[in-house]
Amino acid sequence: MIPDHTADYKSPITRTIKLCQISIIIFLGICITWIFLNSINSFPTADDFCYGARAIEQGILQSVSIEYLTWGGRYSATLLLSVFGASKLLIEAYYIVPISIILAVFLAARHFLIKFSIQDKTYHFVFFVALISCFSYRESIFWMAGGFTYGIAAAIFLFLIAQELLIFLDFMANKKNPALWKIGNLCLMTLILAGFNETVMVAHIALLGQLFIILAYQNWKSRVTCMIGAIMLTAVIGALIVKYAPGNLTRMNDMSSQNVMASATKSFGWIFERYTHIFIMTWLLFYSSLIVFYPRKPNKSENKYLLLIIAILFFTLWASLFTRAYVLNGSGPSRTHTIDFVILSLAAFIAALYIFNSNMEAVFQSRRLKPIFISFSCMFFVALILRPTADNISFLDTLVNLKYSKSLKTYMSARIQMAQNGRDTALSVDDLKDKSRPATYFDDIQKGSKDWRNVCFSNYFHLKEIRLKNSLSEPDTLGEITSPGKD
Template identity: 25%
Template sequence: MSKLIDIFLKYKFTLLTICLVIIILPYIYISFFTHPIADDLTYAFKGKNYGIFEVLKYEYLHWNGRYASNLFVILNPIAFNSLIVYKLVPIFSIITTVLSFYFFFSSISDSFKKSEKFAFSLVFTLLYLYQMPIISEGIYWFTGLVTYHLGNILLLIFLALTFKYLKAKYILNKYLHVILIIVLLFIINGLNEVIMLNLLFLIFVGLIISFRNKLISKNFFILLFIFSVIFSAIVYFAPGNSVRESLFSNNHNFISSIVNSTIQTLRFIFEWISSLPLIIVSVFYFYINKQFSEDETLFKNSFYLLPFISVSLLFSIVFICIFPAYWATEILGQQRSVNVAYFLFLIMWFINLTVIFNKLNSKPLINRLKPEVKFFAVLLMLISFAVTKNGLSLITDIAYHKEIQYNNLMTERFIKLSNFDKNFTDTIYFEKIPNPPKTLFILDITDDSESWMNKGYNVYFNIENKIVAK
């Protein structure tokens, strides 16, 4: 055992990277079995049959103000009859998540080697993937991915560029750098309301911090705040928002929304912090933070936050992600917005650890870990990534060939509808997916031909026959 531990310590980042890549590979593998469903079909139809500006105008006036994601959803690969590209999109998103984390860590500090930053990037990507509340709608469904997860990826790039600006490490020059940040801010704000509200909130916090501490960055944060307000107003004042909200009765109940959002915020946060991999990574972060705090002013000054303020911010960002759903619809409904909450929680969690560790720096809580403790902690983290939460669902789906059965049924459905004889007037029957893979499955058609899920197929394939599940 001691020899094994010695090998681990000698090649720790190489071995860790190999293990993390192996754990991520099933997430990539299962992407090849994903299929378009629900909103994918209706938005792809709009993308195929109407002009881009015509669709964007209609959505803005009649559905929502998401000017950026409304563009991306109509550019669904199946609008161009490319199911292959549709299946490649989740793979691309996972890879870009890793690369975005790498860029993010690179912007924070130059103290770590490339191999170390790459390992950190894989760890944080898996921290997100293995525990995101609803992975099927977050990664393996195009409409959900470009509306929500794309914002997470772009947020990392936005934060990385902001860190670089604060350290005067500009891309080409200062003005181009600021323009890139504002363009990213524009896109992110137009993807979904929860990331829009959180960005507005966090930029405002940055503005207050810069003024209170008389930082030279205050003009930069004033500029960001002005643009954030403008972009948020474009989303908020869209006429389509009121049309969409009118479909839900008993909404806009302030007290009920506050109470329910608070309960859900506490529930999710306590669920997330009980994650074994997060606890293990948090222990190791004690040493990483020491390095950051020695080299980087922002970390040395604990982001200019007091512990009480940083903890309040942690709860606030999750609350901001949950409140809009209760306010607009009186239910939490789908948890795609909670995926965003968890992503923001991860970032804010480690900011909190920096604040707390720095505050208690004079009283070391964690002595140097023994090699055996490091080895078994990393081993436990890797096992937890692989066989708990989304990792467990993933290997269960693969072990029982659920993804293959799902792919066969969905492929058969698409082939039948693509080659459908429109002279045939009878009802079209499809078998319900009997044992759907949890990692991929979202919703399916019902025995009601008027269900919006069923109608999606009618619209996309231009078929008038009733489509029902048997």
């Protein structure tokens, strides 16, 4: 029997294990603290002002209706964006956006682990940081329009994956069927999820479809098969509500649908072309974390289902990529990749758990021999900081780029203050010379006053117009940015 706690080991390995664990927790704590501190420096941009201005002028429900009729069917995201955009929090407490997204992902990650019988609270934190580190910080955390549409959606999707996989595993293990009220709640959450974005909507339908086919093959008359079928039907209904939104006709004019088979083939190839190295790094990250923290005893009996779950998540990722390949003929912006990375991370974790369960003696030796244990601890650090994020940069680069948030917030706060004081006037403001550095930056107003970003900003602050200055007097670094009102 393999020991299940570091206290079972004799010194000095016990001290080594504790030291490595504490070192990792401190490092992860510093990372999350750094992210939270820089969340204070986040600020609204682009679509944020569009939703805010319209919700204030038309009302929240009318704003959602207008969006559905004139632009897109993302009813859940639009409602959330309108509620926050219409409040004073958009300007006065924008940091609530990134903090709420991060906390939502933490709760979902913790829920996922509990459903896989991992109760260790320390490991909950480790798993959460490993997961959130792969997000697009610019587009899925620090920007409201992208964060509420994709960041919150990722958290809800993670919660639903945990619940639906648990139903599947319980059925395979001949355990008690879930209560009907739980299925009702899952149907409601599924309907809500479908209204966030098309990528997560299609990915969820693909996941449910696979579970339904497997369950129907096992026993198509079973109560659980009907339950998963009901959830899947709800997901399809949500998708139809989105698809047939009148506003989609306007939005799709700029998009040309591709050939179905060509898109399916292309998206299948992308999994191996773009995500193989990320999957390997993520697998190393999670496997080393299981060795170092040993959150539960290995369980060989569940392995026969883990490989099947990996396959299910693989085809779910394929569906996620197919959505953009068919509609956009590309993989889409970074915020859409956040959904891919969540699915990929879960598949890598399940694969790591499979190896962890399969090699009990190897796990024991890894924790008993100091050089091997230390090597796994180092592997965790390296994989975490060097693994690419959905922004196509390393997590280390993301943390470094956060240092520009304070200077950027100072600059943008001055611009917003000038806009608040300039009601019914036309404003001309300086531009940023280097927009690639700050992780808290998404988009800015443009030179032409008729650009939609400029119009939304003007409408929100009741300006006649706003445009960028024609002069090229911008400073070289964010640390030297001057007030927008100065030449």
